[in-house]
Amino acid sequence: MSTGELRRVAVIGAGNMGHQISLCCVLAGLETACVDVSEEQLQKAEAFMKKYLPERVAKGRLSEESAQEAARLLRFTADLEAGAREADFVIEAVTEKLSLKKDLFRRLDQICPPQTVLATNSSFFVSSLLAGETGRPERVCNMHFFNPALVMKCVEVVKGPHTAAGTADLAIRLAQKMGKKPVLLHKEIYGFLVNRILRRIMDEALYLLDTGVASAEDIDSAVVNALGHPMGPFTLMDLTGIDLSYHVAMERYRESGDPAQKPSPTVVEKYARGEWGRKKGRGFYTYEEK
Ligand SMILES: NC(=O)c1ccc[n+]([C@@H]2O[C@H](COP(=O)([O-])OP(=O)(O)OC[C@H]3O[C@@H](n4cnc5c(N)ncnc54)[C@H](O)[C@@H]3O)[C@@H](O)[C@H]2O)c1
Incomplete structure (x- = not known):
């Protein structure tokens, strides 16, 4: 066609x-x-x-x-x-x-x-x-x-x-x-191109947050102002949906059996609380009803 x-x-x-x-x-x-x-x-x-x-x-x-x-x-x-x-x-x-x-x-x-x-x-x-x-x-x-x-x-x-x-x-x-x-x-690979690259950044950002190295706001600010990305990883997760981050990590874990692939503690907590990002009005940040 x-x-x-x-x-x-x-x-x-x-x-x-x-x-x-x-x-x-x-x-x-x-x-x-x-x-x-x-x-x-x-x-x-x-x-x-x-x-x-x-x-x-x-x-x-x-x-x-x-x-x-x-x-x-x-x-x-x-x-x-x-x-x-x-x-x-x-x-x-x-x-x-x-x-x-x-x-x-x-x-x-x-x-x-x-x-x-x-x-x-x-x-x-x-x-x-x-x-x-x-x-x-x-x-x-x-x-x-x-x-x-x-x-x-x-x-x-x-x-x-x-x-x-x-x-x-x-x-x-x-x-x-x-x-x-x-x-x-040309061939199938989990995460395709972009998300494989992005995942490395997200995992590191969550690690830095979970271990108390810096706040979500400061990590986002660093990524925007030092790396030139249009938005930081936490703003992006709020946009794409924390429920999606959770499901993708769980699937990765089920697929590999590797506990290191499990969603980060912060993602699990936010998923359980229904704080899924913009669509729920609250994620890493809080959003006002449009
Ligand atoms: N959110 C993102 O940033 C993003 C980016 C790229 C790809 N995706 C992919 O796009 C897909 C959708 O993600 P989303 O973020 O739009 O999800 P979403 O939860 O915002 O929307 C999913 C929609 O599917 C509907 N739905 C569920 N079962 C259905 C059925 N049987 N028939 C018709 N509709 C049904 C739901 O009612 C809901 O409105 C997922 O596979 C996701 O991996 C998401």
Whole structure:
């Protein structure tokens, strides 16, 4: 399938990532269904779209016509079948739980036309863990966006041993159509490229906090002002979700059996308290209700 023939996308999950990936798709001119099991999440996603598009117009970044066209192309639904049955390309962005994703890939395989590509935005699970749930492993790959998806240019496309070259190529071209700068990983590796590098920084930042060497604020300040990163590791964890940091570390631990891979004591404590970062109003920092 050429990028020109690719017209309809379904984004499954309207959370942190899904609602913005959906907007990236419609801004690239693709008819998009944003699907979530939670009506509340769908309403939030729609409210975001209604605020975001006029703001872009007001800033002169988007024409009125393009904003209207983007809004027309996007629909929100809790009905997976209605959202995915005509999709040429599916981007799965549901909660980071393998059993949930496996079940979803099984259902998508039944719902979608045989040529539809099924991509996962998972930060941790390689697509070979999901490809076997489908009758189309050659059309399954990772397509990993960064948060916030509307802003971040990088998209990691990971080709598993089962992924056809054409599938990875289509994912790359789809990302380019969205104005992204995709990178291709020729083989599967846990954490892909960026998060493997980032993990070293996060682990060290948590170690420095847990051992009382410095505060979260000072560690963030040092990383921003000495290393030139746009934000510090704790601000970033609040943005991406401390629940996600917890699940990723637990999965790493389950996978390796190495206790050193367990989430740090601070992450465990914050996870248990429900202080998951921005989305809960409290994480390493406190956030006021918007
Ligand atoms: N948060 C990040 O910074 C980030 C970055 C890159 C990739 N990811 C990946 O993106 C995925 C989603 O992460 P998130 O941060 O957006 O999570 P989130 O918790 O904000 O959103 C997940 C959404 O999935 C929905 N959902 C759960 N089960 C569903 C189902 N069966 N069908 C439809 N919707 C369902 C939930 O209702 C929720 O709205 C994860 O795989 C994560 O690893 C996250």
